[in-house]
Amino acid sequence: xxxxxxxxxxxxxxxxxxxxxxxxxxxxSGTDSYGGADAPATAMQTPAGQSxxxxxxxxxxxxxxxQPFGAGCAAVPSQGAGSxxxxxxxxxxxxxxxxxxxxxxxxxxxxxxxxxxxxSAQNVTVFAPTNDAFAKIPKATLDAxxxxxxxxxxxxxxxxxxERLAPAALPxxxxxxxxxxxxVTGSGEDFTVNGNAKVVCGNVQTAxxxxxxxxxxxxxxx
Numbered sequence: 001x002x003x004x005x006x007x008x009x010x011x012x013x014x015x016x017x018x019x020x021x022x023x024x025x026x027x028x029s030g031t032d033s034y035g036g037a038d039a040p041a042t043a044m045q046t047p048a049g050q051s052x053x054x055x056x057x058x059x060x061x062x063x064x065x066x067q068p069f070g071a072g073c074a075a076v077p078s079q080g081a082g083s084x085x086x087x088x089x090x091x092x093x094x095x096x097x098x099x100x101x102x103x104x105x106x107x108x109x110x111x112x113x114x115x116x117x118x119x120s121a122q123n124v125t126v127f128a129p130t131n132d133a134f135a136k137i138p139k140a141t142l143d144a145x146x147x148x149x150x151x152x153x154x155x156x157x158x159x160x161x162x163e164r165l166a167p168a169a170l171p172x173x174x175x176x177x178x179x180x181x182x183x184v185t186g187s188g189e190d191f192t193v194n195g196n197a198k199v200v201c202g203n204v205q206t207a208x209x210x211x212x213x214x215x216x217x218x219x220x221x222x
Contacts, residue, residue, distance in 0.1 A: 066166065066167060066203050067203065068084055068201055068202065068203050068204045068205075069167075069189040069201070069202050069203055070189060070199060070200050070201040070202050070213070071200060071201075072101075072130070072200030072201035072213055072215075073200075073201040073204075075100075075101050075201075076099065076101070076201065076204075077099075077100075080098070081098040082098035082099045082100065084204065084205070086098060087099065087204060087205070087206050087211075088205045088206060088207065089207060090206060090207055091118070091119035091120070091206060091207045091208045091209075092118050092119065092121070092124070092126055092206040092207075092208055092209035092211065093106070093109055093114070093115045093116075093118040093119045094119060095206040095207070095209075095211075096109070096128060096211075101130050101131055101213070102128055102129075102130065102131070102213070103131060104129075104131045104134040104135075105128055105129055105130075105131075105134070107146075108134075108146060108152060108156060109156060111146055111149070111152060112149055112152045112153045112156050113149070113153075114153065114156055114157070118160070118209075119208070120208075121160070121162075121208060121209070122208055123162075123163060123164040123208065123209075124160055124161060124162055124163070124164065124177075124208065124209045124210075125160070125161040125163065125164055125165040125174070125209065125210050125211075125212070126159060126160050126161075126209050126210075126211045126212070127159045127160075127161075127182065127193055127197070127211075127212050127214050127218060128159070128211050128212070128213045128214065129159070129197075129213075129214055129215075129216065129217045129218070130200065130213060130214070130215060132215060133197075133214060133215050133216050133217050134217060136216060136217070137217060154178055154220060155178075155217070155218075155219065155220065157176065157177040157178040158176050158177075158178035158180055158182070158218055158219075158220040159176070159218055160176055160177040160178075161174045161175070161176055161177075161182070162175075162176075162177055164209065164210050165210060166203070166210070167188075167189070167191075167202060167203050170184045170186075170191055170202075170212070171184050171185060171186060171187060171191070172184060176220075178220050180220045180221055182194055182218060183195070186199075189202065191212070193212075193214055193216075193218060194218055196216055197214040197215060197216035197217075197218055198214065198215045198216070199212045199213065199214055200213050200214065200215050201213040
């Protein structure tokens with residue numbers, strides 16, 4: 001065989017060998033023949049809740065929705081109908097009835113005949129005085145208010161704003177169902193209503209309302 005013929009035969013053999021080796025370059029396990037990860041394997045190694053560079057964050061990576069805040073939130077049960085998760089399932093008057101810290105408010109709402117009104121309202125904000133807030137009122141005065149349905153209704157509806165206010169929208173003046181307005185000052189997680197009622201547990205969600213629990217009963221102009 002001539003030198004030229006031997007060279008051509010050798011080239012043919014090299015080409016055949018290259019074709020034979022080609023399919024082995026990547027294994028079915030997602031790694032190449034050198035043990036390196038291929039592109040799909042790399043994507044799977046992205047930590048949960050994070051996105052590969054250049055892509056929008058996944059839903060898991062998005063920050064959680066606003067949570068209740070304030071020292072008074074520690075008094076809310078951790079489980080059951082009176083917990084934050086439980087209250088979120090019920091309309092506001094029912095949700096309040098499951099919170100032991102709001103039992104005086106619930107009694108007042110019941111006396112005023114406002115349970116159905118509050119439960120059927122859509123997208124409202126409620127400033128909910130704690131039992132301690134009602135305890136600041138002299139007993140004789142509180143008893144007189146509870147016995148006067150018209151006055152009690154006026155006071156209770158003054159605690160309700162006919163729109164759902166997130167914390168960021170809370171500062172400012174807001175008209176109430178009573179007809180008057182409440183003024184909220186502060187920011188972040190520190191809010192005061194009408195200059196003297198502190199929000200002790202805010203941004204509590206119920207099925208139809210956002211609730212801000214306050215340490216003082218709000219009094220409308222007489």
